[in-house]
Amino acid sequence: MASPAPTLSLVVPVYNEAAGLDAFVARTRAVLDGLGLPWEIVFVDDGSRDVSVVTLLAARERDARLKVVELSRNFGKEVALAAGLDHADGEAVIPIDADLQHPPELIPELVAAWRAGSDMVIAVRRNARQEGWARRSASRLFDRLFRRVASVDLPVGAGDFRLLSAPVVRALRKLPERARFMKGLYAWVGFRYTTVPYAVEPRAGGTSGHDGGRLWRLALDGITAFSAVPLKAASVIGFLIALVALLYGAYLVVKTLVLGIDVPGYASTITLVLFLGGLQLIGLGVLGEYVARIYDEVKGRPLYVVRARHGVDGSDAP
Ligand code: UDP
Ligand code: MG
Numbered sequence: 001m002a003s004p005a006p007t008l009s010l011v012v013p014v015y016n017e018a019a020g021l022d023a024f025v026a027r028t029r030a031v032l033d034g035l036g037l038p039w040e041i042v043f044v045d046d047g048s049r050d051v052s053v054v055t056l057l058a059a060r061e062r063d064a065r066l067k068v069v070e071l072s073r074n075f076g077k078e079v080a081l082a083a084g085l086d087h088a089d090g091e092a093v094i095p096i097d098a099d100l101q102h103p104p105e106l107i108p109e110l111v112a113a114w115r116a117g118s119d120m121v122i123a124v125r126r127n128a129r130q131e132g133w134a135r136r137s138a139s140r141l142f143d144r145l146f147r148r149v150a151s152v153d154l155p156v157g158a159g160d161f162r163l164l165s166a167p168v169v170r171a172l173r174k175l176p177e178r179a180r181f182m183k184g185l186y187a188w189v190g191f192r193y194t195t196v197p198y199a200v201e202p203r204a205g206g207t208s209g210h211d212g213g214r215l216w217r218l219a220l221d222g223i224t225a226f227s228a229v230p231l232k233a234a235s236v237i238g239f240l241i242a243l244v245a246l247l248y249g250a251y252l253v254v255k256t257l258v259l260g261i262d263v264p265g266y267a268s269t270i271t272l273v274l275f276l277g278g279l280q281l282i283g284l285g286v287l288g289e290y291v292a293r294i295y296d297e298v299k300g301r302p303l304y305v306v307r308a309r310h311g312v313d314g315s316d317a318p
Contacts, residue, residue: 008032008039008111009090013080014056015046017098020203021055025066028096028104035108042067042312043098044084047074060310067311075304078182081160083304085169087312093164095182099203102161106198110163119165119191124157126197154187155195167191178296178303235285242278245271 010028014021025041032039045053045068053070060066069087071080081095092114096102106123113121147154160182164172171189249271256267306314 007037007091008035008107009088009093010039010041010107011081011084011088011093011095012041012043012098013046013077013084013095014043014048014052014098015074015077015080016048016050016052016207018048018050018052018055020099021052022059024098024100024104025059025063027100028107029063031104031107035111037111040065040067040088040090040311042069042084042088044068044080044087045070046077046080047071057310064311069309069312070307072305072307077160079304081182082172083306085164085172087309087314088169089312091166093166093169095160095162095164097161099208101201101203102159103198103201106161106196109196113194113196114163114165116194117192118163118194120168120186120193121163122155122158122186122193122195123161123198124155124195125159125200126157127199154183155193157197158183158186158195161198162186165191178301235282235289238278238281238283238285240278241281242275245274245278248274 010032012024017024028041032041043056043066045056053068056066056068060068067087069083071083075083084095085093092111094107094110096104096107102123110121110123143154143156164186168186168189168191171191172185175185175189249267252267252271261267
């Protein structure tokens with residue numbers, strides 16, 4: 001007998017989360033069962049190296065509403081989310097982290113706001129993030145910068161935890177780009193949204209997959225596997241040279257004023273040469289950033305590769 005189509009889908013990217021998965025399932029299932037509507041949870045295993053998949057499949061044995069998409073390797077959270085959206089059948093889809101930093105107890109509030117007519121219900125962080133000072137300020141700085149340059153509507157404290165109605169999910173599925181910055185894409189598709197505040201919780205277990213060391217290794221992998229990254233070094237070098245040239249120029253001006261001229265025109269010439277050289281490298285670097293992205297998109301590789309599906313069909317997946 002076929003079960004009724006799920007009304008609510010949770011999409012959970014999973015990367016090395018074995019330690020906390022059972023707790024996540026228990027806590028989330030209690031909340032979902034209280035809602036009194038059909039539901040499913042689509043776990044996307046993002047190439048975990050631990051026993052996450054085994055844990056998930058064991059949980060699925062006990063409850064067929066838990067579904068699993070296994071990616072062939074680690075593609076990163078943004079891509080795992082895209083894969084999850086492609087495999088979710090619900091009329092409403094809620095992306096949520098597996099580490100219980102997004103409290104599942106908020107889900108009834110998200111659903112209520114959706115029922116009241118919102119296309120998208122965004123859970124916004126009320127407290128400071130749990131990640132320590134450096135990362136917190138970096139992310140705040142980035143958010144501010146992004147809001148300014150991208151001219152999209154990005155509520156303060158918004159992340160991936162939110163409810164997306166079916167039209168929003170369909171719009172997101174149509175976005176073909178490989179450079180998937182989900183927060184920006186959510187904003188780009190538009191729709192009417194409301195916000196619901198929540199308090200970020202500490203990680204339930206395991207470690208963050210987004211630590212600095214991992215990002216650094218990823219950057220190195222990128223350089224060796226795809227040769228576009230050296231282009232980008234030009235912008236950094238350009239900035240440094242331009243900065244040094246400015247300081248040196250200021251020094252030469254002061255020195256000339258105090259000690260007199262040693263070679264006529266020397267100060268201004270060397271300053272200009274260095275400064276313009278720096279500016280040109282910045283320009284080249286920026287160009288490189290864009291060319292690299294065009295190169296990436298033009299190859300047209302699929303966003304992700306599925307190793308196995310358990311309980312979901314891939315008919316909406318590319
Ligand atoms: N995650 C993923 N792929 C990755 C890194 C993380 O699917 O390459 C998942 C992870 O399992 C979790 C969510 O994305 O469910 C958030 O990751 P994490 O807690 O490591 O990030 P943070 O909360 O520190 O931003
Ligand atoms: Mg986390």
